[in-house]
Amino acid sequence: MTHGKPRRSDATRAAILAAARERFAAEGYERATIRAIAADAGIDPTMVMRYYGNKERLFAAAADVDLRLPDLTAGPPDQVGTRLARHFLARWEHDEPMAALLRAGATNEAAAQRMHGILATQLVPVVATVCPDPSQAPTRAALVASQVLGAALCRYVLRLSPFTEMPAEDVTAWLGPTLQRYLTALDPMV
């Protein structure tokens, strides 16, 4: 990517994208208006349309998430759950795209489909490297996603009282064994 010579308007595009991420993360898809995003970026609303065509494509660009999952095979096999939990917590503590996707995915079908794609292309392959039977990777990845997304929902979106105040290390300590079970348990009942 980053094709050819850098255009003079790349800075404006980046400013729009940054503002879009914040608005989508804070208000969801429908309530985040192009006018407000443009105001945050300090430009004219027309520019947003000129660069991204319409609101849907702007969201698609803003919600282009890279989970940056680590290589789980490098390290103690009995700690993959904790390492995965720590990674997600650290990744979200100061990163808006995922919150934007989560908040928007609740009401926007396109956002939900995008989440589906991210899990399939990024999480499932990594899960397949550590679970006993690779054919179970989709199911195990879905279980991992349910706990990880649920934690993100409570901590960053709903901001449920006890969950938001918990230190990140405590959350990691609680979620780690859960993910470990979802990833590697031979049987649900363990």
Next chain:
Amino acid sequence: MTHGKPRRSDATRAAILAAARERFAAEGYERATIRAIAADAGIDPTMVMRYYGNKERLFAAAADVDLRLPDLTAGPPDQVGTRLARHFLARWEHDEPMAALLRAGATNEAAAQRMHGILATQLVPVVATVCPDPSQAPTRAALVASQVLGAALCRYVLRLSPFTEMPAEDVTAWLGPTLQRYLTALDPMV
């Protein structure tokens, strides 16, 4: 409640409420319009305003959720997690208010506050009856909520592929031990 003599318009109120639950559950707070709700209920949009004043109060009435949590102290103490998981699955398989609250809570602040209240008044007291130290009930309830809400999000809202197709019994089998740990484990690392 059900104060005094039953009014003649109670049927209309109930029809509005049922339609509102479906729309809020399917489309979230912003996209669910009073016009569409009225059309579903087979009445005039003005009637919705007349009965509920405004959109916010209509949502408040539609999202008045009763978790109907069972008495966890009646039964084997080592199966409280599985029983709680089974209860939530069965409760949501054909009940819209919770999905409405979940979908709307992602973008509507009032809905998020309402969820906070439901957990504090309904889930925390039940958790307190089975966890080792009742003072930890809020934290343990939050952990339970994170997994339960995450599962509901994946299964009913985002409809993530492997999770939606899983039989309810399988989901219960996987979530049960997780909830058991959140409810009763003396230490996170178990």
Next chain:
DNA sequence: GTCTATAATTCGATAGAC
């Protein structure tokens, strides 16, 4: 109680001057 008509906003998107 019920409905028509409409007020008052707000939004996404477009046309066109400079």
Next chain:
DNA sequence: GTCTATCGAATTATAGAC
């Protein structure tokens, strides 16, 4: 590339006739 002006549609909410 940037901005002004505006269109057309949709929304919540209200006023008032019957």
